[in-house]
Amino acid sequence: MSLRLEDVWVRVLQGVSLEVSGGVVAILGRNGSGKTTLLRVITGLLKPDRGRVEAPGRVGASWQNPYFSFHRQTVLEELEEVAGDRGYAAEVLESYGIGDLAYRSPFTLSMGQARLLSILLATLWGPELVVVDEPTSGLGPGERSMVSRLLAGLGTTIVFATHDLDFALEVADRVVVLDRGRVVLDLPSLEAFYGDELYRLGFPRPLAVEVGLALGRVVRSVSC
């Protein structure tokens, strides 16, 4: 798997270069900094005005509005279509503790349930790369940890955009910060969160980092 963007200009993006060969990459940035635009370029939905994009052939995507991913009568049918096998689809639902949703219409799911289903749909067909826009927005704490477990367990290359710093610290190996359409920081996750540069850009310290600093060691998540 190799993803390569070279000097990409389109909409708000101003000369973005990025190479990803694996792992879990978090794209951070303020509202309007170009996070979603970047993901759209990676998935091929948006062609750059200038620059080059080399992306793998199979890219799965879960967008900000998860309900846009759905078009079947039931949750099980959605999954079956993507996984190719009804039994397997049912197993997957069970393994995430949402087997009872199998015969519900996907359009009646809560935001958290819809988000989880949308990410499952983006990943179950074996893509080489999965992009997820705002994986935790609209999620409660329980659903949030379900999504982090899902992303951490995929083993596929993932690029996700978020402003949930605690979530990025918990699941990402690498952090890329966009500011007004430019990459201003690109560091391994722990270096970013336990260094200074991220906070010089105005990001607030996540709870886990404050706790880690108080204890003098690396803490990636706090869940009581």
Next chain:
Amino acid sequence: MASIVMEGVYYRYRGQAGWALEDVNLRLPWGRILVTGSTGSGKTTLLRVASGAARVYGGEVRGRISLGGRPVLVPQNFDAFILMPTPRMELVYVMENLGLDPGEIDARLHTISRALGIEGLLDRRIASLSAGERQRVAIASALATSPDILMLDEPLAYVDPQSISRVLDAVTMLGVKAVIVAEHRLHSLRGWPSHLVYMEEGRIRYTGPPRDVEGLPLSIAIQLMDPGDAARVAEARGCLG
């Protein structure tokens, strides 16, 4: 005088057997109020019922609700809140409906958009804005109605944590007397609330000052503690990952 008083309030959605709010007795002061609780605890329903928005959903309300001023609720699905194609048209439309004169509209448009940091977006198409930008436009649109009580349902869903304090400060400066925020991401709001409400299963479990965190579940309390205290507690309880 309180901003909102609820006495023996019950609410159930149409077609639902159980109460979504049960025996809610609440006296909210003016100021900065944070309503928290896990998903499904009733935060959204509380704001809907208190603001009068629950009427849209039908259902059954019991008990007594009195408001000390005019409320407006910015819902989680804030896109439904924005009616016009650009932020400028949206804000002007709202203020024209209030009968403000053009000079006043112009001045208020300027003040609100600058306070919320959307002055550069005023003539963009709403559809071309990011979710966080649209959420700020929805908040601006709510402010344009000059509410006394502004209710924000999960503002941190899209507004980035760097901007949230700016947005909340701006709201207070624009003359809103009570800001009621429903959220479960509390860490970036630490230090903001003057009053805290904690809900569980449709009931109020705590209402009072945010400092007095005893009696709150640890998952909530730890986000409101000073880093040193949070570290000690997290280590003692084995919460670290």
